[in-house]
Every structure is written in structure tokens, then in C-alpha cells.
Amino acid sequence: MLKNFKLQTAEHDVVKLNDEIVEFVKSSGVESGTCTIYTPHTTAGLTITSFWDPRGLEDLQDEIRRIVPTRIDFKHQHDTPQDAAGHIKSSLIGVSMSLIIENGELLLGHSQGIYFLEFDGPRNREFYVKVQSDK
């Protein structure tokens, strides 16, 4: 089963995706299998991190920006410096992840949130979730 989800992001947004993905996995009826989450963008990423303190999400974007600051001397100049930095951040963080489904539910730790990381924004974005049964 494959489903497409749409979202609108703000600049450097961090968007929690747990609810819709958990619901989709439950509705699939798959007891044991794999859930693949994928976003078809080059200036965004997908990650798992703790959801308990929202300020931690700001830390995450801050530290990613510290590692890859938006500079004006990127060789990629067809678009904008923010876009060039976003490509690198997206490559480093990745645009897909696989999670385990067991007993009809996603195997997520009690602190684990699935997050869409916006490295540009505001943008209209999308991601896909595919559920595959082991059987």
C-alpha cells in the first residue's frame, strides 16, 4: 500500500509526521512488515528525534545550519544560496527511512518522533508512505 501526503511548511520548519503515518500503518492491516517513508525533494529531509521538548527541534535545525551555513560562495548558483545549502543538508540527513511494523503497529521508541525537516520554505511539500507485509 502506498499513500501520498501533502504538507505546507514554514521556513526551516520541523513538522511531526507520527500521527498520519501511525494511522496509515494501522489502516493497512499489515501485522508484520516494513514501512518506508520517502520525500521526493532535494531541500528537505526526514529524521527521527525526540519530541518531548520542542526547543530541541530548534536545536536540530540550528546545528544543521552550523554544519552547513548558507554561504554565498557555493558553486551551485543556478538557484539561491539557501537552495544550495538545502541540497547539502538534504543529502546529509537523507530523504527516506525504513521502520519495522510488528503486531500491526510501528516499532517506535517512546520518545521517537518522525520529522519532516524543511531546509528552505515556505514550500508546498509531499511525502510517500509505503507499507509492505513480510508475507
Added chain:
Amino acid sequence: MGKHENAMKNQVYSLPSLIRQQYEDLEPKTRKLLTTPEIFSIQKIIITGCGDSFAAGLATKHIFELLTGIPTEVVTSIELSRLYATNQLGNSPNNPFIFAVSHSGTVARVGESVERANKYGAYTIGITANKQSYLGKSAKKTLDLEIPSFEPSPGVRSYLVSVLSLLLLAIRIGEVRGKYTMDVAMDYRRDILTQADLLEESLPLMDSKTLELALNWSEMEAFDFVGSGFDYAAAWYGHAKIFEAAGKYAMHVNTEEWLHLNFFMRNFSKIGTVMVANSSNPCLSRALETIGYSIELGRPTLVISDIKEDVFSEDCTVIATPISKYPISIPLTQFVPLALLSGYIAKIIGEEDGRGCKDNWSFAQNGNAVKNSEIIIK
């Protein structure tokens, strides 16, 4: 061929396809012209040119400031080449950033202003169709225009391409400097492209109303063209076309000054008065007041606007221009009725463009008067 057909009208009718064709050519060129470090180094912009090219600067000055946040001046080429303070040229590396516009590239004063600006450390970009011209060779970089040749007339197509080039550069600079997202920048660009369709739809009515007006106005002794902001650029363009095409007296003035000066002219019923007033203009309230006074005075009054006709008095003629999503696209179409008006008046009174550069005007043959001039770089 109808008896009122003329080259300016033919150029006008070619504009929708020209917008589409030039957008395809200039969008990638304006994207690649400046490096990101160059764009981030800009502290001040100057646009210079002569004639229509100067008007293209007037049409886009406020748009550069709106989109990029960079202070922008429009400076005549003779001021930039002879008078502009040298300590304001090269006052910081690569500044000011100068866009010098000349389709032919052969206008002496434009090339001279670029040479002088280079001498004192400014950064110069030529916007020209002739890279081998004086401007093309003098400027540090050129935006290379390729406008398909067409039946000659006082500039219509070249003016549109000058405005389009500057608009695309403004959008690009604002985009790279992060003033708005790439999505918003693309929406601005799409709106520019949409003007081709909107103009195509508007042209038949715009044309018939302009012809009707031209038949009534062909014996006018003089013309006032009035506007503020980029409406003033359309007014400036309109007055230039009356000189070039029809050989009659014309004046451009801003909306406020018209009420300080021009309305005192005695022969009010023989002065065609053109008010350019777009809906987004912060000066619109003053423009509406001025239109009212013009009608009260008895001036034959034409209003060029994207506002519904019924907002205006029945005692003036209103010619509607396309309604754009963003105000920045308005300068691409609001000059069009003025080109039609000048072309029709010239045809009706039997005037030859530029007096044919014959007889008393023969010194101006082949652009001699503007191309051949002593160059002084001080």
C-alpha cells in the same frame, strides 16, 4: 490594408508573442548573468540610458527597490558621464552596480557614462543587443539581447524588452538575496509571462478605443502625459512617442507637478491630457483628484488604468490595461495604448517617423546625432 495601419500598431500586435519569446531567452540569461557573490556585494543600483532606455529605468526603479531592498537611482547618461560625483562611483568594491541600457549599444553618452563609471570603480552591466558596440565593449558584463527584427517604428518592441530585462534582473537579485522564496520568484516570473495572454485579449478593445480617440485628437496642438511612480515611466514613454512619431509638442510631468504647473496653459481645449493611474499606485488618490481637475478645466482627458471604467467620469476616455497578479508586471503593458495613440495620430496627420531624418533633420540620419559625439572621460 486599412488606412490607419502603421508600423507602431504592427509592433504593438507583435508584443504578446515577443513577451513569450523573450521570456524564454532572458529568464535563463538573467539567472546566469551575475554570480551569487556579485549579487550580495550590491549596495546601490544605478540604471542609466537615453530615450526609451531611460524610461525603462523609470519603469523599474521602484520595482528594484521593492524586490531587492537596494537603493536604486535612475540617472541620465549625460549626468552619469559628466556630472555624477566621482566619490560616489567605486565608493565600495563593485559599487554602485550600474545597469546601462541601449539596444544598439552605439549611443555615445551611454558608452561614455559606463567608461567613466568603470574608471572610478563602479561595476557596469550593459543591456544591449550589440556586444561589439561601444557599450558592449565598455561594460564589464553584458546581458545579450536578441530581439527578432521587425518593421521599424519608434521603439515599441525594444522598450518592452528593456523593461522585461530589468524586471527579470530585479526578481533574480531579490531571489538570491533571500527577499522571498524561489517559489515566489517563479510566481513573479509566471505573472510576467501571463501578461502575453492578457495583452492579447485586451488588444482589440484597447486598439479600437485608441483609434477612436486618435481621430478626435489628431489636431491637438500639444499633449501632457502625467503619472507617478512607474505610471510616470509610461507617461514619459508616451510623450517620447508623440515627439518621435507625430512631431508634436508633448510634456511629461508627475501627478503633483501637473497641478502646480501644466494646468495653467491657456489653450486647454487643444491639449490632449493623458493620465496614467494604476490601481496599486500609492499616488492613486492624487491621480484621481488630478483627473477630476483636468476634466473640470475642460482638458480632453484620457485615463490609462487597470481600474474599472465606471470609477471614472463619463467626461473622460478610459483605456483599460490588463489586470496583473502582481503590480510589478504592470509596466509591461501600460505603455501599449500610448504607442498605439502616437502611431495613429502620426498616420492620420501624415507624419513620417522622426521626420524621415530629411531636410532640417538630415543631421540625425542613421542616429548620427546620438552616436557621434565627443567622448570626454573625466
